[in-house]
Amino acid sequence: MAKAIVIGAGFAGVEASVQLARAGVEVHLYEMKPHRFSPAHKNENFAELVCSNSFKALRVDSAAGLMKEEMTRMGSICVPIAKECSVPAGGSLSVNREDFARMVTEKVESFENIFIHREEVTEIPKVGKDADAVVIAAGPLVSDALSKKIEELCGDSLHFFDAAAPIVAGDSIDMEYAFAASRYDHGDDDYINCPMNKEEYEAFYEALVNAEGAPQHDFDKRKTGYEGCMPIEVMANRGIGTMRFGPMKPVGLRDPKTGHRPWACLQLRRETKDGDMFNLVGFQTNLKFGEQKRVFSMIPALHDAEFLRYGVMHRNTFINSPKLLSADYQFRTVPGLFFAGQITGVEGYMESAQSGLMAGLNAARFIKGEEPLVLPKTTIMGALASYISDESVENFQPMGANFGVLPAIEPKIRDKKERYAALSARSLQYFEREE
Numbered sequence: 001m002a003k004a005i006v007i008g009a010g011f012a013g014v015e016a017s018v019q020l021a022r023a024g025v026e027v028h029l030y031e032m033k034p035h036r037f038s039p040a041h042k043n044e045n046f047a048e049l050v051c052s053n054s055f056k057a058l059r060v061d062s063a064a065g066l067m068k069e070e071m072t073r074m075g076s077i078c079v080p081i082a083k084e085c086s087v088p089a090g091g092s093l094s095v096n097r098e099d100f101a102r103m104v105t106e107k108v109e110s111f112e113n114i115f116i117h118r119e120e121v122t123e124i125p126k127v128g129k130d131a132d133a134v135v136i137a138a139g140p141l142v143s144d145a146l147s148k149k150i151e152e153l154c155g156d157s158l159h160f161f162d163a164a165a166p167i168v169a170g171d172s173i174d175m176e177y178a179f180a181a182s183r184y185d186h187g188d189d190d191y192i193n194c195p196m197n198k199e200e201y202e203a204f205y206e207a208l209v210n211a212e213g214a215p216q217h218d219f220d221k222r223k224t225g226y227e228g229c230m231p232i233e234v235m236a237n238r239g240i241g242t243m244r245f246g247p248m249k250p251v252g253l254r255d256p257k258t259g260h261r262p263w264a265c266l267q268l269r270r271e272t273k274d275g276d277m278f279n280l281v282g283f284q285t286n287l288k289f290g291e292q293k294r295v296f297s298m299i300p301a302l303h304d305a306e307f308l309r310y311g312v313m314h315r316n317t318f319i320n321s322p323k324l325l326s327a328d329y330q331f332r333t334v335p336g337l338f339f340a341g342q343i344t345g346v347e348g349y350m351e352s353a354q355s356g357l358m359a360g361l362n363a364a365r366f367i368k369g370e371e372p373l374v375l376p377k378t379t380i381m382g383a384l385a386s387y388i389s390d391e392s393v394e395n396f397q398p399m400g401a402n403f404g405v406l407p408a409i410e411p412k413i414r415d416k417k418e419r420y421a422a423l424s425a426r427s428l429q430y431f432e433r434e435e
């Protein structure tokens, strides 16, 4: 039986393994947990969500939702499992992270031809000698030893930094100062909203920009551009109003106590269905733990909040894919060696999962001597594969699912809603043809 090695059982690694296993390949999946944990990983199960528990929107006329629909059509395991263990979160697909990781692990373990090795890989296995194909899916927090080997192989690799948000206990939120609602009433009062008036917000802002650990200027200077995970204190440093246009924006919310839109509002999203844990949406931070407690407790609803996990900041690594990879995620100069996940420069949990799916599928095709399958650029999955392998891209930066990566529809559709619906329909046509 042909043999493949997959390194890393994160979002990309599990999808790659399943694709290979379904193609009849003997898969050896290496995962360093629980012997070694990256600074952000804590759970010994596979496909661990290290920060937000949201997989973003589900609607197929949104880019994130369309990508998930494409993944479903391509046989993803992450999307259906996420739906099975979802928690209420308005229009977004958010999960109980413990259940999700456990169910994904059980699914992978259920394949007879996937052999799991709980050990760290420190050398890049040789295609043709150690296995018929190799998929490196060791993530943005790849262990140091393997990271060195990848750097030797790639000539250079790029690093940037991002951060995770704190989680508080549900029963420690003072609902006297909070209200349940989804923005614009989308969803079922799924978020807990922590409103602030102008004075409270300004005092909070002052405390935040002066808190210890707050001047995280390096993050800004590095120009690595992962705005989605920018620490809240870095955002605050850009100006007093910035948070009110970002995660603390009050639009679409009305405080039932005052009958008005609050001046600023922090949203809390469920981590679990029963609402015993909530994360502070958009409040990724690098502040010292004591400072997080002091400053975030200035938000009236959080005055007595119990912090179950503090925010942290981490290295994040990706390779210069446009110079190194083809659109099938294969390393150009080493046939049979594939990269997948965030390390390729796709950005996000599900983006990583979809790249793993395609890398695994193409590794199986490589083993069988078949042509690679590259999805058309009119699909989100195909457009991301094209982006990470586009040699003309200068100053390569990670990219998540968005409609901007798809070719425009001619003649142009001015109405945004109609345009998104048309882009979505065009993508799905491809899968309907193939089914």
Ligand SMILES: Cc1cc2nc3c(=O)[nH]c(=O)nc-3n(C[C@H](O)[C@H](O)[C@H](O)COP(=O)(O)OP(=O)(O)OC[C@H]3O[C@@H](n4cnc5c(N)ncnc54)[C@H](O)[C@@H]3O)c2cc1C
Pocket: 007, 008, 009, 010, 011, 012, 013, 030, 031, 032, 033, 036, 037, 038, 040, 041, 047, 048, 049, 050, 051, 052, 053, 119, 120, 121, 122, 137, 138, 139, 140, 141, 142, 143, 146, 162, 163, 164, 229, 313, 314, 315, 316, 340, 341, 342, 343, 347, 348, 349, 350, 352, 353
């Ligand atoms: C701190 C942080 C916060 C993030 N927050 C978000 C967010 O909120 N939302 C979002 O969509 N994305 C977020 N991301 C980005 C990205 O979506 C995740 O990192 C995602 O987990 C990437 O999937 P992956 O499969 O590439 O890597 P991972 O899911 O990290 O999986 C890689 C696996 O490889 C294992 N491994 C590493 N080195 C070795 C080795 N040498 N041998 C064996 N096993 C190894 C690791 O233990 C891990 O299990 C965040 C990233 C970081 C670092």
